Amino acid sequence: MIKKFIDNAGWPRIIIALFLLGLFIAAPFVGVNVWTSLNNTLVRFGMNGVMVLAMIPMVQAGCGLNFGLPLGIIAGLLGATLSLEWNTEIMSRLLDLGAKYNITWLNEIFVNTYREPLGFASAIVIAIPVAAVLGWLYGKLLNRVKGDEMMIATYVGFSSVSFMCIAWLLLPYKHPTMVWGYAGRGLRTTISVEGYWLHVLNDALAIKINDNFTIPTGMILFFLFMAVIVWIFMRTKTGTAMTAVGSNPEFARASGVNVDKMRTISVVMSTILGAIGIIVYEQSFGFIQLYMGPFYMALPAVASILLGGASVNKASILNVIVGTFLFQGILTMTPSVINGYLQTDMSEVIRLIVSNGMILYALTRKVRAGR
Amino acid sequence: MIRKLFDIIANNAVPAVFIIISAFAIPLSGFSASYLVQELLTRIGRNSFLILSLLIPIMAGMGLNFGMVLGAMAGQIGLLLICDWGVVGIPGMVLACLIGTPIAIVLGVFCGHIMNRAKGREMVTGYILGFFINGVYQMTVLYLMGWVIPITNPNLLLSRGYGVRNAVSLLGIRGVLDNFIPTMIAGTEHSQQFLSIQGSGAFMLLQIPCFNGAIRIPLMTLIVIALFCVFIIWFRKTKLGQDMRAIGQSQTVADSAGIAVNRTRIIAIVISTVLACYGQIIYLQNMGTLNTYNSHDQAGMFSIAALLIGGASVSRASIANVFVGVILFHLMFIVAPMAGKNLIGEAQIGEYFRVFVSYGIIAIALVLHAWKRNREREAARRSLRGGA
Numbered sequence: 001m002i003k004k005f006i007d008n009a010g011w012p013r014i015i016i017a018l019f020l021l022g023l024f025i026a027a028p029f030v031g032v033n034v035w036t037s038l039n040n041t042l043v044r045f046g047m048n049g050v051m052v053l054a055m056i057p058m059v060q061a062g063c064g065l066n067f068g069l070p071l072g073i074i075a076g077l078l079g080a081t082l083s084l085e086w087n088t089e090i091m092s093r094l095l096d097l098g099a100k101y102n103i104t105w106l107n108e109i110f111v112n113t114y115r116e117p118l119g120f121a122s123a124i125v126i127a128i129p130v131a132a133v134l135g136w137l138y139g140k141l142l143n144r145v146k147g148d149e150m151m152i153a154t155y156v157g158f159s160s161v162s163f164m165c166i167a168w169l170l171l172p173y174k175h176p177t178m179v180w181g182y183a184g185r186g187l188r189t190t191i192s193v194e195g196y197w198l199h200v201l202n203d204a205l206a207i208k209i210n211d212n213f214t215i216p217t218g219m220i221l222f223f224l225f226m227a228v229i230v231w232i233f234m235r236t237k238t239g240t241a242m243t244a245v246g247s248n249p250e251f252a253r254a255s256g257v258n259v260d261k262m263r264t265i266s267v268v269m270s271t272i273l274g275a276i277g278i279i280v281y282e283q284s285f286g287f288i289q290l291y292m293g294p295f296y297m298a299l300p301a302v303a304s305i306l307l308g309g310a311s312v313n314k315a316s317i318l319n320v321i322v323g324t325f326l327f328q329g330i331l332t333m334t335p336s337v338i339n340g341y342l343q344t345d346m347s348e349v350i351r352l353i354v355s356n357g358m359i360l361y362a363l364t365r366k367v368r369a370g371r
Numbered sequence: 372m373i374r375k376l377f378d379i380i381a382n383n384a385v386p387a388v389f390i391i392i393s394a395f396a397i398p399l400s401g402f403s404a405s406y407l408v409q410e411l412l413t414r415i416g417r418n419s420f421l422i423l424s425l426l427i428p429i430m431a432g433m434g435l436n437f438g439m440v441l442g443a444m445a446g447q448i449g450l451l452l453i454c455d456w457g458v459v460g461i462p463g464m465v466l467a468c469l470i471g472t473p474i475a476i477v478l479g480v481f482c483g484h485i486m487n488r489a490k491g492r493e494m495v496t497g498y499i500l501g502f503f504i505n506g507v508y509q510m511t512v513l514y515l516m517g518w519v520i521p522i523t524n525p526n527l528l529l530s531r532g533y534g535v536r537n538a539v540s541l542l543g544i545r546g547v548l549d550n551f552i553p554t555m556i557a558g559t560e561h562s563q564q565f566l567s568i569q570g571s572g573a574f575m576l577l578q579i580p581c582f583n584g585a586i587r588i589p590l591m592t593l594i595v596i597a598l599f600c601v602f603i604i605w606f607r608k609t610k611l612g613q614d615m616r617a618i619g620q621s622q623t624v625a626d627s628a629g630i631a632v633n634r635t636r637i638i639a640i641v642i643s644t645v646l647a648c649y650g651q652i653i654y655l656q657n658m659g660t661l662n663t664y665n666s667h668d669q670a671g672m673f674s675i676a677a678l679l680i681g682g683a684s685v686s687r688a689s690i691a692n693v694f695v696g697v698i699l700f701h702l703m704f705i706v707a708p709m710a711g712k713n714l715i716g717e718a719q720i721g722e723y724f725r726v727f728v729s730y731g732i733i734a735i736a737l738v739l740h741a742w743k744r745n746r747e748r749e750a751a752r753r754s755l756r757g758g759a
Contacts, residue, residue, distance in 0.1 A: 067495070145741035150495040152741065155734035162727035166720055299502070349513065352506030359499045364488035
């Protein structure tokens with residue numbers, strides 16, 4: 001029974017889970033507040049959850065790990081920056097609408113009480129079509145390079161990020177808090193979302209347990225909501241066909257499934273989820289990070305889902321939840337606890353070794369050949 | 372006929388595009404010819420060896436060796452140790468190579484085994500392995516050096532007493548290979564002077580007139596690179612080289628012909644890693660400073676981008692590709708920021724453009740290769756069906 005559990009979970013996962021448990025046990029002895037740590041872990045879980053969720057469709061459809069997540073992130077960044085740029089305009093349009101039909105309570109609700117959630121929603125609404133278009137193109141590309149998706153995805157991500165570096169400088173953004181002060185153009189490297197939609201999800205329905213522990217209910221619920229959508233989608237006809245393509249493309253083709261179409265849909269979904277994921281991340285983090293910010297963001301997400309037990313061509317919601325919790329747990333706990341013991345910050349090194357070690361483990365596992 | 376023409380264009384499209392970009396960017400940048408020639412010559416000496424180390428795994432059908440950063444890290448550890456011991460000049464470089472070699476061999480064997488477990492995705496595996504070993508390297512350099520591994524020179528260590536500083540000056544070996552021959556010619560007293568008072572204007576350089584200025588030639592480095600090219604040409608003709616080419620063509624056929632596929636693949640990676648280690652040492656002796664935590668990061672990406680710009684693909688690369696690539700890539704490297712500044716008034720744009728092109732070119736090369744391979748596979752399947 002224990003052996004079966006070990007087989008199911010895999011040694012790396014157990015070692016890392018034990019390591020994390022050890023960190024939590026050791027925490028009080030070095031003066032680290034366990035409540036604060038748990039709170040941080042939970043917040044970071046909510047921040048990163050949706051981006052990890054973005055891995056599922058592509059893995060299931062046999063496109064491999066989405067190292068091209070930065071593409072989705074870019075769509076999210078466009079949505080976020082545009083929602084800030086147009087914030088005043090969107091709000092005044094809504095006000096006009098209210099005035100036109102003489103509905104004053106509408107103004108009250110939409111513009112004053114729900115100003116921030118509306119801004120957040122507008123960011124997502126703008127980001128989704130952008131992500132869909134980019135994802136569609138990206139999916140078409142990946143269909144032509146079956147077998148080499150992961151490496152190409154990595155470089156599609158990198159080149160799109162560096163392309164957007166040029167675009168952020170040149171796009172005609174005008175908003176004074178977003179562009180460089182002296183030049184009057186070119187977006188700043190980090191843009192604060194304070195006053196727009198900072199912590200809209202974190203603070204929604206937040207339950208305060210004690211001074212150091214607050215459940216960010218809104219963010220967790222949002223993650224669960226997205227997870228349920230993905231879960232339901234994977235059980236629809238399209239979702240099942242997609243899984244079939246991932247498990248055995250020849251068989252799927254023989255049963256009349258359009259393999260390329262399914263793969264494209266999965267890539268579009270992944271990209272959209274990536275876009276939503278980064279907006280959720282930003283509302284909690286407080287800043288939009290442009291330029292080289294999204295560069296390495298795929299790696300933690302990839303590592304998380306693998307840590308949760310996914311393989312290169314099988315992934316589930318449970319993998320996402322377990323993996324994100326373990327990975328973010330280690331990221332929060334190592335700096336504080338190891339710092340307490342050794343008086344140095346080893347978190348960066350541990351992050352590198354754990355996350356990349358996990359990806360390596362998954363890549364070298366003897367799974368049925370993916371192609 | 373038309374198909375052949377198409378092939379020629381397809382195979383040389385990337386270098387051609389770069390020549391066109393450069394043709395526009397060079398006048399825009401406003402650099403003088405002698406400056407450009409000087410910079411290019413320096414960069415050929417600096418980077419060629421690293422790029423050449425990529426050739427052997429390509430021959431063995433393992434794709435672009437993203438794991439070459441492992442070798443670069445081994446070389447850096449050698450350099451850090453000789454800096455600590457105060458060994459300077461050519462003996463210092465040789466010693467750094469001697470220290471780096473066993474580390475590179477161990478890492479290469481490890482890398483080879485991992486890649487054998489991940490056949491068909493060697494590149495992405497090598498790429499992630501680079502990050503993984505980077506973690507181990509950082510742990511070694513940041514925590515173990517000065518604590519477990521004795522480092523006595525306080526200039527190397529962080530103020531907390533262990534861990535190596537972010538930037539390490541390599542004055543002791545700076546330019547020693549580049550300027551080896553002129554120093555030798557100039558006689559012993561100069562070489563004495565050269566080794567001890569580096570950077571104070573006592574450089575002995577080989578200069579030749581060029582256009583309206585004089586350029587310095589890193590003669591010894593170029594000789595080493597030439598020798599290495601000869602080595603590769605020779606190596607292709609050996610039994611081992613032929614085995615590798617056979618494996619590159621088809622692993623199954625090679626296996627049934629009695630070639631130890633896995634072992635040969637490991638050897639290919641080990642050779643590449645060791646050479647990358649030497650390449651990084653040559654690179655850093657030219658640079659003169661070691662960025663302990665990021666010098667190796669870019670070694671892999673820039674080398675691969677340069678090789679691809681030279682017209683190589685994932686499965687086919689020649690020595691000519693290396694030199695064409697290094698010239699074109701670095702030409703763009705030099706002129707892009709200035710051209711960007713003169714064109715749009717912002718040097719940053721040229722900088723980003725350069726980064727974008729490096730990544731974009733790798734992406735395009737990978738896509739073209741995978742596309743072509745899939746088409747060929749499709750064609751092969753169709754011909755089996757009887758041309759239907």
